[in-house]
Amino acid sequence: MWNWIQRFSSPKHFYSMSVPLIKWFAIAALVIGLYGLYLGLFVAPTDYKQGDSYRIIFIHVPAAWLAMFIYMVMAVSAGIGIIWRIRLADMVAAASAPIGASFTFLALVTGSLWGKPMWGTYWIWDARLTSMLILLFLYLGYMALQSAIDDQRSADKASGLLAIVGAVNIPIIHYSVEWWNTLHQGASVAKFDAPSIHIDMLIPLLLMAVAFKLFYATMVLVRTRNESLYRDRNRRWVREIVEKL
Amino acid sequence: MLKAFYHLLIRDLRLALRNRHELANPLIFFILVVTLFPLAVMPTPEALQTMAPGVIWVSALLAVLLSLDRIFKQDYEDGSLDQLMLSPNPLVILVLAKVLAHWLLTGLPLVIIAPLLGLFMSLSAEAVEVLVYSLLLGTPVLSLVGAIGVSLTVSVNHGGVLLSLIILPLYIPILIFGANAVDVASSGLPVTGQLLFLSAVLALALSLAPLASSVALRITASR
Amino acid sequence: MLKAFYHLLIRDLRLALRNRHELANPLIFFILVVTLFPLAVMPTPEALQTMAPGVIWVSALLAVLLSLDRIFKQDYEDGSLDQLMLSPNPLVILVLAKVLAHWLLTGLPLVIIAPLLGLFMSLSAEAVEVLVYSLLLGTPVLSLVGAIGVSLTVSVNHGGVLLSLIILPLYIPILIFGANAVDVASSGLPVTGQLLFLSAVLALALSLAPLASSVALRITASR
Amino acid sequence: MSVLPMLEAQSLECVRDDRLLFNGLSFSVAESEVLQIEGSNGCGKTSLLRIICGLRLAEAGQVLWHGEKIQASREDYYASMVYIGHLPCIKAELTVLENVRALLDTRSLAVTDAIIETALAKVGLATYEDVPGKALSSGQRRRILLAFVELSQAKLWILDEPLTALDVQGVALMESMIIEHRAAGGSVIFTTHHGMQLDCNMRSIQLGRQIKES
């Protein structure tokens, strides 16, 4: 069993095995994403209160969900990398961080853009917004640490440890920020009032969420492949690939 | 093992006591930053009172953050950290000693001086009391979590600001609960919830942070 | 002489560009500290708006303060400062180059990002404009005066907080005028007075600080 | 157990920055043995010593202490070895005596001031007990380390360039210390570029043979 995991998780094996996965994930992401967008932009009814501006929800919410999802993936694979010393897991974690940061950023930007028509301001110090901002900093911290340490093995383990510590903290952060908000009288001016979701909106929303996850899967595989090529640049299997080119 | 803990603690305290300026410094930084705000914001007395808990807590947090380097950085640079890692004693114990020394040298003085600053910023007596409690529970967590950050960045050149990037997000819950407790207390409401939360976090940090920190040291100090 | 200035400037910029994390860091620290306040103080939107100029200015000041070490400390520790002092070129020129590099790497990014933070803290458009001007005039002074402080403490172990003790009092006038300008602008009044004052201080600092700093270096770097 | 060598390195490999420094390096050190690691600048002596200490992880291979991996028997191993690297480990604020004491404390050795003073006198720092570390010349700093090694009660000394900055008497002192230690059954692994005259049996390993440098 152990040997099997070892072999299966070797970068070399992963490199050759991931090609079909990438292809199928990419195609699925594209198809589902396009269909979801179509439903979201053309089929879903116009909101009686917000007009068409609400349609940004089909980007905003999947991006926000994905951002949190990716952090979990990153922390878990960093943990696997540290505990069982599986290099592939470290690579997955390292490859996930920039994607996660991008989606966090996307959620923040789409949220702000949406906030302007909704609340009349781009930003309020609301619990959800704040914890999203903190999530962005957690990602940035991971990436900064990863790039600041020269020795690749130390960089992986150190930033992996940070990801885990961050994961332990996320519930605490979430709880404290949430709680802070309930005591937060001032912000009630701009209440976070979610539109009651109509089924015609819910379906495209869920489709977009699935498409986003598939897109992440595609990206993380591609990035992990690149990582593994780069990190094993001196090993024979990479040299052989390069020679074939 | 207890001896090793004690010796290292004494060594670190002595090192700091030798540089008297260093001893007073987190404190002075704390006071200076607290005074910067009224200068910059020029608030009305009531506004000042509303700001006070937050400002005091943020300043305390920054004072601790700035002095975190003390925990391991110097030791890394002059090679003493190698010797600590080659000690037959468990590294966790040594890390704990260093963290305790750090807290005694930064956190504790802040706790002691805080009432004075609270009075300056016209906090009520109850609020001042809660301020002291919240700092007493919160600053050790700052030192403990900070130690993880320092261990992770110890081999990084100019790691100072990288450290704050890593650490500040982790500090935010403490900040929110600490400042909030004082705020709530100054409106005369009970704050057991907040203080319990802070105690829980302290217990968690106390049990996990030294371990995480010593693992981090073994990873990063390899050169 | 101009060449020496240029080469040193390039060297310092390159050193920072090599550490990408370092480049972004004063900026991130700035943003983080600015965000700490709303979290700690929990202000109403109006209160936030009143606080904003002060908070942004204090955070900028702290970000600069924290990165001051960059100017000479590293060079002192690895011996490069000796080589600079043994340069046939006037030390003042070299100091100026290092200060300029420091400003380009810390002050300027702060100036550029400040409007965004202003929006986060719901400042008005005019206030944001004045914020940018005040930072543009003020941050170079912070770097220049900071250089004096670093030169004086370069040989001190753990000088970080000693440095803030020396420097912060000198920073206070800048802070008051800078924050006040933004504050005044957000109530729609003219701010030429404040900006003129800042320009005058900048001119003064530009002409005196490099000299003071190079004298200080000759004194303290003797080992 | 007695057939096992004290310290054994098994097919160690070290790669730094894409440069293979050594691989398949195996050797062992028994009691009363002195081993010199030789090689030109940058061939990996320091890296090797740090791997042996467990401060660095080798890319492949392992180091055994009495047959057990050092990572698994840290307490045991570290109680019987002492390492001196390129860095002086001196605290600027502590006096010479306190510096030695701080170093000994990491090894949990209870030693009286008098004993430390004797050792300091031996290494030529007799009048310097109360001088703070920052007021020492580079050679004096290194001499503190000699006193530390002398008092460490360690069986295995791992010394990276112990002669750095030492003057002629300092070098002679180091030599006699090694010889005495060996006579008392101790072992030494060391590197140096400046010929050490040791009147005792000594093995040496040449690093960097396999690496071509232009």
Added chain:
Amino acid sequence: MSVLPMLEAQSLECVRDDRLLFNGLSFSVAESEVLQIEGSNGCGKTSLLRIICGLRLAEAGQVLWHGEKIQASREDYYASMVYIGHLPCIKAELTVLENVRALLDTRSLAVTDAIIETALAKVGLATYEDVPGKALSSGQRRRILLAFVELSQAKLWILDEPLTALDVQGVALMESMIIEHRAAGGSVIFTTHHGMQLDCNMRSIQLGRQIKES
């Protein structure tokens, strides 16, 4: 002017931490002269060299460059001398080539990459031009300084323990560099504890005679 010695030290006195290291120390260095400062650890060699460089002020006495106080003729003096101390002056982030260039820039020397590369090859760092400073071993760091000295075009070399961390070839290189420099009319003041074999006339000053050490 021609009768004046190039560099002259007049009754220098140095006190550190209440210890008188030397006083009334006078000597001069002419062109094509090699001067070794000898003495045991802590006798004040480094302090003396730093005084000569003008990095430290002597308690009494003065240093003259072509008859003028060095503090008064800094530009002149510093254009014709180069100093290497105990510290490596290496920037971790810069490559080897950039490190040499940064050092040369402080002396406002315009040197092409090709020339620097030749010098690097000479000091044994041929394949290391693009390696960052932090990835160097201690000996490789010191070798960068050798390249710097070689390219500095300075008349007077002031070298504090230039052999630190150098391997055997490194030492030989340093020796030949000094001999060549002297043959070209240059002067050298240096300290070392590790016997340097110089096949040329050489004066030496013994420091620390007057200080009793127990």
